Amino acid sequence: MPRTAYVNGRYLPHRQAAVHIEDRGYQFADGVYEVVPVYQGTLVDEELHLDRLERSLGELRIALPMARRALKLVAAEIMRRNGLTNGFVYMQVTRGVAPRDHKFPRKPVRPAVVMTVRQTRPLAPEVLEQGIKIVTLPDIRWQRRDIKSTSLLPNCLAKQQAYEAGAFEAWLVEPDGLVTEGASTNAWIVTKDGKLVTRSASNSILNGITRISLLKVAAAEGVEFEERAFTVEEALEAREAFITASSIYVLPVTEIDGRPVGNGHPGMLSRKLREAYIERVARTGTFRAEAAA
Template identity: 70%
Template sequence: MPRIAYVNGRFVPHRDAAVHIEDRGYQFADGVYEVVPVFYSQLIDEDAHLDRLERSLSELRIAMPKSRQVLKMISAEVMRRNQLTYGFLYMQVTRGVAPRDHKFPKAAKPALVMTVRQTKPHTSEQLEKGIKVITTPDIRWQRRDIKSISLLPNCLAKQEAVEAGAAEAWLVEGDGTVSEGSATNAWIVTADGKLVTRKADHLILSGITRLSLIEAAKAAGMEFEERPFTVEEAYAAREAFLTSSTNLVMPIVQIDDTPVGNGHPGMLTMRLRQLYIDYVTADPATRKNQEEAA
C-alpha cells in the first residue's frame, strides 16, 4: 500500500510530497514539529502534543495553521489512509513561503505537513539487551524548550553515537551535568532507588513521554526528583534509561565505557516501562483517578 502524506491542504503520495523552495522551514529552519506515538491505531497523548505544538509556535510567533479540532481530523485521516496501527505521526509547521529575508514576512501563511511511519514494537530480546549511550558536549542554542526543526547539533551528536557503536548521545553542559539526549530525555536511578531527571526549563525539551512517565511514577508512589545530574553520577547510578515518543522507556546498560549497575536492564526501569504503557493506554477516567490518588 503506498504511503500518503498531507501537504498544505492536499493528500498526496508520499513520494510526490513537496514544499516550495522558499518555504522558511527549508531555508531557515523556521518552524516546529511534533512526533505523536500510535499504539493500536490510537494517538497517544495527542492533546499534550498539540499543547506543546501550540506553545512552540507561540514562542516563534507563528500562528496555528488550523484549529485544534481540524488538526485532529487531519491526523485521523492521514492515519486512516495509511492504515497505521503502530508507529508515529509526524507533523511540521513552518512560517510558510516568502522571499528569502531573515526578518519575519508580514503575509506568509503557515505551512502544515503530516506524515506517518509504521514501526514495530521493541522485542523482548531488544529490551533484555538494553542500549549504550555516549556523552558529548551540548553545543545547541539556549531555547531547547522549543521543538524546533533546527536539529543539526542533534544530528551531529547522534552520528557521533552511531560511530561509537551506541544508540544515543547524552548532551553535557559546561558544568558537567547532563541536559538530555540528542532525541530523548535522560534519567537515572540513584543507589537508594530515587528517580532523577532534569527539570524542564529552557535547557531541555519537555518530553511528552517524560511528563506521562512522571505522572505514572507518582501514581505508583515512587520517589522522584527533578534536578541536574552529572556524568559521574550517571556512571555510579544503579540504573539509567531514556524516554521518547518512539522509544517509550528504554533501558541503558552502558554509558561511554562504564557499565550501568550490573550491565543489564534494571528491574525498576522495566517496571517503569510497563507502568508507562499501562498509564497511557488507560481510559481518561482511569488516568484521572490515578493522578488524583497520587
C-alpha cells in the same frame, strides 16, 4: 498500501509531496514539529502533543495554522489513508513561503503544514533484555531547547557520533559536567537509594511528552522522584539509568562511555515503569490525571 502525505490542505502520494523552495522551514528551519505516537490505532497523549505544538509556535510567533479540532481531523484522516495502527504521526508547521530574508515577512503569510506517518515495529527483545549503550558529548545546541524546532543539526551530529561509536544514543553534557538530555530523548537515573531523577523542565531541555506522562506514572506507582540536573559521574554511580521518548517509551541504559551502569543489566525500576506506562497507554490512550489520584 501506497503512502499518503498531507501538505497544505492536500492529500498527496508520498513521492509527490513537496514544499516550495522558499518555504522558511526549508531555508531557515523556521518552524516546529511534533511526533505523536500511535498505539493500536490510537494517538498517544494527543492533547499534550498539541499543547506543546501550540506553545512552540507561540514562542516563534507563528500562528496556529488551523483550529486544534481540524488538526485532529487531519491526523485521523492521514492515519486512515495509510492504514496506520502502530507507529507515529509527524506534524510540521513552518512560518510559510516568503522571499528569502532573515527577518520575518513584512506581509502576513500562511503557515505551511505537513503531516506524514510511519509504521514502526516493536523493539527487538534483546534490546530490552540487554539495555543500550550511550556516549556523552558536549552540548553545542542553542539556548531555547524547550522549543521543538526543526533546527536539529547538532542533534543529528550527536546521533551520528553515537552510531559510529556503536551506541544507541548520545547524552549531551554542559561545560559544568551536567547532563541536559539525549540527542532525541530525555535522560533519567535511579540513585543508589532508589530515587528517580530527571532534569527539571526549563529552556535547557525539551520537555518530553513521555517525560511528563512518566512522572505521573511514577507518582501513581508510589515512586519517589526528584527533578534536578545530574552529572555523568553520578549516572555512572547510579543503580539504574534509562531514556524516554515518544517512539521508545522507556529504554534502559546499561553502559555509558564504555562503563557499566549498576550491574550492567536493565534495572527493576526501569522495567516496572516501562510496563506501567505501556499498560496505561493500552488502556486509555494517554495517562489521565485521575489515574494518579
